[in-house]
Amino acid sequence: MAFDGLMIHQLCDELKPLLVGGRIDKIFQPERDELTIGIRGLKSSFSLFLSVDASMPYFTLTSSKKENPQEPPMFCMLMRKHLTGGRIQSMTQIGFERVVVIEIESKNEFGDLELKKLIIEIMGKHSNLILTREDYTIIDSIKRITPEMSRVRTILPGLKYAFLPTEKIDFEIASSEVVETLINQAPDEKLQKVFYEHIQGFSPMISKWLCQRLNVDPSITLNQLTTNDHEQLIMLFDELKAPSPQENKGFVYLDSQVQSKIVYFKPDIDKLLTLKSFATLYSAVDAFYSRSNRAHKMHQRTLSLKKNLAQRIERYTTKLAKQTLELEDAENADELRIIGELITANIYMISKGMSRIGVLDYYVDPPVMRTIELDVRLEPSENAQVFFKKYAKLKKAIIELKRQIAETHEQVVYLENVLTMLTNSEDSKIVDEIREELITQGYVKGRVSKKRPKTSKPSFSTFVSTEGYEILVGKSSLQNDYLTTKLASNKDMWLHTKDIPGSHVIIRTNGQTPDEQVLYEAALIAAYYSKAKNSSNVPVDYTLVKNVSKPSGSKPGMVIYIANKTLFVTPDYDVILKLSKKN
Structure with a gap:
């Protein structure tokens, strides 16, 4: 995915009429590297x-709202001090580079109007937000860059901001000049690299698109292009510079699993992917990034917790495998009893000091001769007792091993469920709730927060089916427990992915019988909020709540159920999003 200079150019063209002249009234900093600015337009x-x-x-x-910290960070406070109440004067992209300058006129502490500049740098790991005065004196930045961090440029309060120098061709000049300059600079370079290495705003993705539109091999050099190719290239450059002529301005490309892969202002970037159109480019960018951004931030926030859970799951899985092998060995205990009885039956043939004895094994049909190893230090009867004692010990071990295996299996299932909840979570409050649950269960070290009142009711994810049925989804093991065992009535419908970790889903039936469409939509939700959210043909069990019970002493979220039926569905994010919007 390329958020390149060309897309920034189109995006700025869309945003300028909406933002310029608007007044800043709210500023938030949801994360250490994010900023949300509320603007009242005309x-x-x-x-x-x-x-x-x-x-x-x-x-x-x-249009998405992110949770903000209770205490705003210092950079957020500084931005509020300098920009709140300010009016946006201009929004300018520097050439076709990934740098945008927003000029804002606001009052200083003396009530005088001053021009401030908010500089947005979209440069991968070097991306930054910098607030400067009119003369580019840095007030502060969201990421301070010291001389030790970068030899190229220092970004600290009080220093002069400097744009990074570039030797790339300015894409603002006439397209014919761009082509001519490109041919003069890099005639022997391959097409697959020459565009994005020598022209401002270009990315590998758009370079590949140009080769496809020219219908040429990307591995040929620039000087191998014909005069007709040059003319077509000029037309393509003009097309990239001009405002989009189509009615829809933004496009999100989806793969076969309906996962967003690309967002761009061109509708023909990748013909192998499914195209989803948006009226504006900014709405396409928002749709593409808002979901990915939430998932990315949540992944960062939960990384250590997920690692802890994954390690414990691996440990318990290994333990379960060892216990299963021990049980298989223990279940062969009858062989020890048989050997003891064969020694007893042939004790008249055995004397102390013998190391082995050949006897007729009458426990098999037909009987066969077998050799039994003996301890030369023991009497014949003592040798028999050795095998009888081992047999008795293993019989007791079978009972204990079965108990341990059931306990270890429950641990694995519980932790896999928690890991799935954590992976699917998009809410930091739920992450905190899951962390506290793990602390309470003894899996994670720490203290349970005293801020949240114990009597507070869980806030479930709520959906509404196309026929008006309310569908509730648990977002943690504790929520699953509360939803299924306390909130739901016996006549409500309960759903869960079959033998796959996931959320409990309840259809509030109000005594009615939901039809196949309602069950299908609820099953889609259950599959999406499970470990199999990116799979197809996911089995989802459903039954009445009265058929679901929680075993005494079981882990949070663990239930057993009977009289169930199964649906097979493929999760569809767009359908689920529509159902949630009805809420």
Whole structure:
């Protein structure tokens, strides 16, 4: 996915008419590398979201709301001090580089109007947000860069901001000049690299697109292009510069699993992927990134917890395998009893000091001769007792091993369920709830927070089917328990993925019988909120709540059920999103 200079150019063209002239009234910093700026425009209000995360830098207008920290970070407080109440004067991209400057006129502490500049740099791990005065004196940045961190450029309060120098061809000049300059600079370079290495704003993705549109081999050199190719290249460059002529301005490309892979302003980037169109580019960017951003941030926040759970699951799985092998050995205990009885039956043939004895094994049909190893230090009867004692010990071990195996299996199932909940979570409050649950269960060290009142009811994910049935989804093991055993009535419908970790799902039936469409939609939700969310033909069991019970002393979220039926569904995020919007 390329958030390149060309897309930033199109995005700025869309945002300028909406933002310029607007007044900043709210500023939040949801994460250490993100900023949300609320802007009251002439006709409506907007939320400008800026992310300079090293692996996912972007900006767009967003309709999504992120949870903000109770105590705003220092950079957020500084931004509020300098920009709140300010009016946006301009929004300018520097050439076709991935740098945008937003000029804001706001009052200083003396009430005088001053021009400030918010500089957005979208440069991978070097992405940054920098606030400067009119003369580019740095007030502060969301990421401070010291001389020890970078030899190229230092970004610290009080220093002068400097744009990074570039030797790439300015894509703002006439397209014919771009082609001519490119041929003069790099005639012997391959097409697959020459565009993005020598022209501002280009990425490998758009370079590949150009080769496809030219219908040429990407491995040929620039000087192998014909005059007709040059003319077509000029037309393609003009096409990239011009505003999009189609009605829809933004496009998200989806794979066969309906996973978003690309967002761009061109509808023909990858013909092997499914295209989803949006009226504006910023809405396409928001749709593409908002979900990925939440998942990415949640992954970062839960990484250590997931690692802890994965290690414990591996440990318990290994333990379970060893216990199973021990049980298999113990279940062969009858062989020891038979040997003891054969020694007893032939004791008249045995004397102390013998190391082995050949006897007729009458426990098999037909009887066969077998050799039994003996302890030369023991009397014949003592040799028999050795085998009888081992037999008695293993018989007791079978009972204990079965108990231990059941306990270890429950641990594995429980931890896999918790890991699935953690992986699917998009809410930091749920992550905190899961962490506290693990602390309470003794899997994680730490203290349980005293801020959350124990009497507070869980906030479930709520959906509404196309026929109006309310569908509730547990977001943690404790929520699953509460949802199934306390909130749901006996006549409600309960769903869960078959033998796959996931959430409990309840259809509130109000005494009615939900039809196949309602069951199908609820099954989609159950499959999506499970470990199999990216799989197809996921089995989902459903039954009435009265058929679900919780064994005494079992782990949170663990239940057993009877009289169930099974549906097979393939999770569809768009369908689930529509059902949630009805809420």
